[in-house]
Amino acid sequence: MASSEPFRLSGPDPARAETAKREAEEQIPSGYRVLHRGAIGDFLDAVREGRAPLVGVSACRTALEVTTAIYKSAMTGQPVDLPIEPDDSFYHELQPPGFSLGAAVSGPD
Numbered sequence: 001m002a003s004s005e006p007f008r009l010s011g012p013d014p015a016r017a018e019t020a021k022r023e024a025e026e027q028i029p030s031g032y033r034v035l036h037r038g039a040i041g042d043f044l045d046a047v048r049e050g051r052a053p054l055v056g057v058s059a060c061r062t063a064l065e066v067t068t069a070i071y072k073s074a075m076t077g078q079p080v081d082l083p084i085e086p087d088d089s090f091y092h093e094l095q096p097p098g099f100s101l102g103a104a105v106s107g108p109d
Contacts, residue, residue: 027054068094075099 039055046053069080072090076099089096 071095071101074101 039053042055043053065082065084068084068090069082071094072084073080075095084091086092089099
């Protein structure tokens with residue numbers, strides 16, 4: 001869901017979370033608060049400026065795979081191992097035939 005609220009970084013090590021937050025703020029302009037707007041803006045700037053974007057294909061692939069694993073787990077009710085292999089129905093479709101978020105299997109009691 002799109003939001004005007006910034007993402008909050010936190011973790012067990014507050015100093016490390018603060019460092020990550022500062023690094024993100026240095027690389028992503030503060031005006032970008034809606035989902036992929038910053039990444040798309042940087043990509044377009046990179047094309048115009050003849051430079052590599054801040055986020056490359058490998059990092060995008062990893063993010064998509066983790067997102068897919070979250071959806072697969074929600075739809076199947078099972079843990080998901082990474083990487084998701086090409087013969088897995090979720091590799092090619094985020095919601096393969098026969099799966100939906102409403103049909104998730106409940107886990108063990």
